[in-house]
Amino acid sequence: MAEAFLMQSQNGQNHGIFVWSVVVIVFLCILATFIFYKINIKKISKKLK
């Protein structure tokens, strides 16, 4: 678990922080966009009804 998080390379550097921060940013961006559209579609559908 710690190994997967730290991602220590053969040169001794830990690259986990870089890789996981990108994963988190991408996940949050896509999730936020998905929720934004879902909420707005629901709102406008309600108005039209």
Place this chain on the structure above:
Amino acid sequence: MLTPEDFVQGNSYRIIYLHVPASFISQSLYIAMAIASAIFLIWKVKLSVYLVRSIAPIGAITTFIALISGSIWGIPTWGTWWAWDARIVSTLILFIMYLGLISLHDSFSNHEKADKFLSILVLVGSVNIPIIKMSVEWWSTLHQPASITISDKPAIDLVMLYPLFGSIVGFAGLVTCLVILSSKLQILRRERNKSWIKNYV
């Protein structure tokens, strides 16, 4: 985790599985917008300009992901998060263009005028796509040249290449879902006064 560590870059190279799909799709979305704009200007198909307006925010998000993931990758690889390099600057221009297109369209109260200006500007801005693609060939850049080309053998090992194709397909699927949602919202907004939309809702 399934692919081996890179000999030179270590584990930081794994960012490739999000950076490359994001940058590839950000440019592909702009090409799709340019095609839809041309269809609107030539044949006046309303749906195509709705698509252009729907793709723009998704394109901005994918370009943002490409820029931010590249910056984070740059810290352990280049020792800097930003360089005024041709590839990076042309991608930044693409991001600004996406934001500009959204602002331009929303600034008009007359939808017909907004649609026309948006389509023209998308076509004018499409000149940036070949510049992004060729920037690593035309100028001496910190950014590496393309590892995958149509004519040559890929510069990346197959053990790393196949998962990369998988991540591009997966990312494209996610982006397609977002474009469909965005298009649905755009159609609902623009056609809200039409009788068919009331029956649909």
